[in-house]
Amino acid sequence: MFGEAGLETLRLRKELLVLKSDTNRLLLASELQRVGTPEFWLVEAGKVARRHPVLTAALGGGVGLLAIQTLRRPGTAVGWLRQLCTLSSAALPLWKLFKSSMRGE
Numbered sequence: 001m002f003g004e005a006g007l008e009t010l011r012l013r014k015e016l017l018v019l020k021s022d023t024n025r026l027l028l029a030s031e032l033q034r035v036g037t038p039e040f041w042l043v044e045a046g047k048v049a050r051r052h053p054v055l056t057a058a059l060g061g062g063v064g065l066l067a068i069q070t071l072r073r074p075g076t077a078v079g080w081l082r083q084l085c086t087l088s089s090a091a092l093p094l095w096k097l098f099k100s101s102m103r104g105e
Contacts, residue, residue, distance in 0.1 A: 034040055036057075049056040069076055 066081075
């Protein structure tokens with residue numbers, strides 16, 4: 001069916017694919033190791049804070065208010081979290097609708 005040249009080509013292609021697979025496996029292992037470090041997450045948090053300073057400030061303020069409220073009256077934190085979840089579940093579809101209308105879809 002195949003000549004010697006064809007079989008040799010297939011063997012070389014197979015060997016190349018195995019080497020690529022091994023390389024990808026090693027790269028994935030090193031990425032996973034890097035992502036598992038606290039330094040990686042600190043750098044990523046810094047990048048997000050620089051890209052979205054207003055959002056970071058709003059989230060920080062919200063977390064601060066929630067922390068103060070929880071320290072003052074621990075039982076009310078559940079109510080605040082419930083309201084926040086309700087608000088976010090209502091705001092997400094509105095955000096998507098607004099975003100798609102701005103793109104002209």
